[in-house]
Amino acid sequence: MYISVFFHPQCPSxxxxxxxxxxFDRALRTLPPSLHSRIWIHYLxxxxxxxxxxxxxxxxxxxxxxxxxxxxxxxxxxxxxxxxPRPLEAAKLLLALARKAARGEYSSPESKSPYQLLEDWIEVxxxxxxxxxxxxxxxxxxxxxxxxxxxxxxxSIAEHSTEIPASKSGQLIRMAGPAVPVTADGKPTAxxxxxxxxxxxxxxxxxxxxxxxxxxxxxxxxxxxxxxxATYWIxxxxxxxxxxxxxQGTKSVLTIRDxxxxxxxxxxxxxxxxxxxxxxxxxxxDEEEIxxxxxxxxxxxxxxxxxxxxxxxxxxxxxxxxxxxDVQEWExxxxxxxDNDEEV
Numbered sequence: 001m002y003i004s005v006f007f008h009p010q011c012p013s014x015x016x017x018x019x020x021x022x023x024f025d026r027a028l029r030t031l032p033p034s035l036h037s038r039i040w041i042h043y044l045x046x047x048x049x050x051x052x053x054x055x056x057x058x059x060x061x062x063x064x065x066x067x068x069x070x071x072x073x074x075x076x077x078x079x080x081x082x083x084x085p086r087p088l089e090a091a092k093l094l095l096a097l098a099r100k101a102a103r104g105e106y107s108s109p110e111s112k113s114p115y116q117l118l119e120d121w122i123e124v125x126x127x128x129x130x131x132x133x134x135x136x137x138x139x140x141x142x143x144x145x146x147x148x149x150x151x152x153x154x155x156s157i158a159e160h161s162t163e164i165p166a167s168k169s170g171q172l173i174r175m176a177g178p179a180v181p182v183t184a185d186g187k188p189t190a191x192x193x194x195x196x197x198x199x200x201x202x203x204x205x206x207x208x209x210x211x212x213x214x215x216x217x218x219x220x221x222x223x224x225x226x227x228x229x230a231t232y233w234i235x236x237x238x239x240x241x242x243x244x245x246x247x248q249g250t251k252s253v254l255t256i257r258d259x260x261x262x263x264x265x266x267x268x269x270x271x272x273x274x275x276x277x278x279x280x281x282x283x284x285x286d287e288e289e290i291x292x293x294x295x296x297x298x299x300x301x302x303x304x305x306x307x308x309x310x311x312x313x314x315x316x317x318x319x320x321x322x323x324x325x326d327v328q329e330w331e332x333x334x335x336x337x338x339d340n341d342e343e344v
Contacts, residue, residue: 003027003042007049020046021054044069051081068109070097078124087128089198094121096196099213103190115218122214122228125206129235133206136238142205206232222253223261230262234269242269250314259318263311270304312336 005011006020024043028036040062047058059073070093077090098121100106101114108117125132134142194200195209207229214225226249233242246266253259277297281290313336319329 003039006046007042017050048076052084056086067106071108071110071112074120085128087124087131088201088203091121091124091128091132091204092196092198092200094118094124095204095209095213096198099190099196102213102217115221118214118218119224119228122210122225125204126228126231126235129232131203133204133232133236135236136233136241138203139205139207143208146205146208219254222249222255223258226253226258226262227265230265230269239269239273251317253318254322256315256318259315263314267304267307270300270307274300274304 003020003023006016006023024039024046027039028043031039043058044062047055055076059069059076063070063073074090074093077086077093079085094117097106097108098114098117101108101112101117112120133139194202195204210225210229215222218225226245230242230245230249233239233245243266246262246269249262250259250266253262274297277293277300281293281297313333316329316333316336319326320333323329
């Protein structure tokens with residue numbers, strides 16, 4: 001009853017701010033845990049009304065005991081009404097939820113699938129590329145380090161695979177090494193990852209995550225995943241890297257739907273670049289700049305024409321990758337090359 005006073009529209013600020021927060025905290029310390037839920041409902045609603053740092057700190061405390069509101073918290077972190085959006089923290093929470101859902105350790109209160117949670121993460125990445133992801137150079141360095149770690153892990157597995165483990169009644173016995181933390185049902189917990197730690201300031205290697213958590217798992221959504229990765233680089237202004245991603249996508253997908261999705265985004269990207277350069281050319285007055293822009297514009301237009309001409313060949317590649325023994329597609333391939341004896 002006393003807490004309800006803080007929600008009254010005419011409640012003075014000395015009561016509805018610091019005093020209210022201290023009252024909520026005192027209630028949680030005083031009451032038994034069985035009654036905490038009655039306090040937390042009002043505490044969270046009050047925190048949402050205050051917004052800003054208050055919302056963040058109160059929700060962080062609540063999620064320690066009940067992570068079921070994590071999805072709601074991520075929306076609050078990204079809300080335009082929030083004085084300081086926190087896209088990196090929201091993205092880390094969403095990625096952690098997507099991975100837990102894929103392992104069967106989390107069920108979305110909103111009935112979202114693991115892929116839908118991953119897509120929510122991609123949308124944050126596309127909207128806040130500078131705040132959440134690494135640049136090209138850092139990404140390439142991270143890719144090399146990840147590849148090295150994978151090779152070392154494979155070598156370690158191969159080295160220990162020949163050893164005969166000690167067992168009793170079919171159960172493996174751990175003879176040495178640090179303790180392995182387990183969940184309540186006895187399953188090993190996932191290793192610590194900075195990509196899932198909202199307190200860590202480390203940004204994401206977007207390429208590695210989309211390849212590992214997306215393309216390797218959700219093969220039927222390859223088109224959306226490739227275009228999402230390319231969009232990330234476009235938003236960062238790394239057009240060369242985005243083009244490389246589009247090329248990799250068109251040469252790796254196995255369905256017409258995914259190919260069409262990637263190719264349409266690729267063509268739209270080229271068209272937008274050409275339009276932007278033409279607009280820049282109209283307002284340019286320096287003759288040297290005009291000549292340089294016209295030269296680059298000609299190259300872009302040639303690339304776009306070449307992309308358009310390559311479409312039937314790329315589509316034929318998709319169908320052959322899906323079924324290398326499709327004689328009709330091989331006949332179409334020969335017909336596409338026509339008199340080019342070298343390619344045939």
